[in-house]
Amino acid sequence: xxxxxxxxxxxxxxxxxxxxxxxxxxxxxxxxxxxxxxxxxxxxxxxxxxxxxxxxxxxxxxxxxxxxxxxxxxxxxxxxxxxxxxxxxxxxxxxxxxxxxxxxxxxxxxxxxxxxxxxxxxxxxxxxxxxxxxxxxxxxxxxxxxxxxxxxxxxxxxxxxxxxxxxxxxxxxxxxxxxxxxxxxxxxxxxxxxxxxxxxxxxxxxxxxxxxxxxxxxxxxxxxxxxxxxxxxxxxxxxxxxxxxxxxxxxxxxxxxxxxxxxxx
Numbered sequence: 001x002x003x004x005x006x007x008x009x010x011x012x013x014x015x016x017x018x019x020x021x022x023x024x025x026x027x028x029x030x031x032x033x034x035x036x037x038x039x040x041x042x043x044x045x046x047x048x049x050x051x052x053x054x055x056x057x058x059x060x061x062x063x064x065x066x067x068x069x070x071x072x073x074x075x076x077x078x079x080x081x082x083x084x085x086x087x088x089x090x091x092x093x094x095x096x097x098x099x100x101x102x103x104x105x106x107x108x109x110x111x112x113x114x115x116x117x118x119x120x121x122x123x124x125x126x127x128x129x130x131x132x133x134x135x136x137x138x139x140x141x142x143x144x145x146x147x148x149x150x151x152x153x154x155x156x157x158x159x160x161x162x163x164x165x166x167x168x169x170x171x172x173x174x175x176x177x178x179x180x181x182x183x184x185x186x187x188x189x190x191x192x193x194x195x196x197x198x199x200x201x202x203x204x205x206x207x208x209x210x211x212x213x214x215x216x217x218x219x220x221x222x223x224x225x226x227x228x229x230x231x232x233x234x235x236x237x238x239x240x241x242x243x244x245x246x247x248x249x250x251x252x253x254x255x256x257x258x259x260x261x262x263x264x265x
Contacts, residue, residue, distance in 0.1 A: 019052070019053060019054075019055045020050060020051065020052050020053075021050075021051050021053070021060050022049065022050050022051070023047065023048050023049060023050075023051060023060075023062060024062065026064060026065055026066045027062045027063060027064050027065060028046060028048065028062070028063050028065055028095070028097075028098070028100035028101075029046070029047040029048055029051055029060055029061070029062055029100075030044055030045070030046065030047070030060070030061040030062070030063065030100055030101055030104045031044070031045045031046075031047045031051065031053060031058060031059075031060060032044055032058065032059045032060075032061065032104070033057065033058055034057050034058060034059055035057045044101050044104055044105045045101060046098065046100060046101040047060075061104060061110070063095055063100040063103065063104070063111045064094075064095070064111065065094060065095050065097060065100070066094060067092050067093070067094045067166050068092065068093060068094065068115070069090065069091070069092045070090065070091055070092075070093070070115055070116075070119075071090045072088075072089045072090065072091070072116075072120055072123060074086055074087060074088035074171065075087055075124055075127075077124075077127050077128050077131045077132075078131070078132070079131055079132070079134055079135060079136050079139055080131075080132055080133060080134055080135045080136075080138075081135045081136055083136040083139075083175055083178065084175055085131060085139065085172060085173065085174065085175065086171075086172070086173040087127050087170055087171060087172055087173075088170075088171030088172075088173065089123055089127070089168065089169065089170055089171055090168075090169045090171065091123065091154075091165065091166075091167065091168050091169075092165075092166040092167040092168075093115075093119075093158060093163050093164060093165050093166055094163065094164050094166065095111075095162060095163060095164075096159070096162050096163065096164050099162030099163075100162075102162055103161065103162045103163075106161075118161070119158070119161070119163070122154065122157045122158065122161070123154060125157075126150050126153045126154040126157065127150055127170070129153065130146060130149045130150045130153060131146070133149075134146055136175075136178060139172075139174075140174065140178060143172065146172075147168070147170050147172070150168065150170065151165070151168045154168060
């Protein structure tokens with residue numbers, strides 16, 4: 001009986017001084033030594049599955065290894081020529097497998113604090129450094145190149161920190177003056193194209209009139225060339241009904257034109 005009591009006391013002591021925790025799938029566990037000779041040297045180790053630890057001298061952290069999407073607060077960055085652009089970034093990232101322990105060893109924080117603290121600073125630095133290389137016109141006309149440059153720099157930085165960048169959306173917004181200038185330029189281009197189209201239509205219509213007038217002129221010239229004296233005479237004869245004018249006060253009748261003479265001509 002005494003041995004059984006001692007065993008129960010030992011078992012109770014074990015559960016008092018030790019705890020168990022299961023590391024969930026999609027996470028990496030970090031066992032941290034709070035006291036002892038390993039404190040500050042090898043006080044962090046990577047653990048998985050069911051972990052037994054002493055809650056008085058040790059602590060367990062869990063870092064997710066799945067992809068997380070973070071919508072960061074917006075901020076403003078100046079271009080090379082001083083124009084101010086608004087950036088409202090959203091990124092998707094994950095911890096590189098096996099890097100949870102080194103990340104904790106460096107920052108000693110929960111993963112949410114790391115993402116919203118040091119990593120946010122890296123995001124802002126990437127946009128600041130790259131936007132400073134471009135003028136306003138270049139940012140507007142070469143936005144894709146700018147965003148690729150930001151993504152490349154940020155990917156390199158996050159890899160050094162133990163993270164993998166999956167996707168980046170800049171949410172870049174142009175200054176109001178730039179938007180108004182672009183809209184005015186587009187409107188001017190549209191109006192110029194409209195005016196050009198109207199000119200082309202007017203030119204086409206005028207060309208049609210010129211062609212029609214030229215064709216009419218040529219037709220008239222051909223008709224005039226075809227009206228020879230013989231044709232005119234025949235036209236007169238075809239229209240004559242054979243009657244001659246009668247003179248008042250005289251009994252003689254005659255014609256105004258000697259047909260035989262016309263024929264001899």
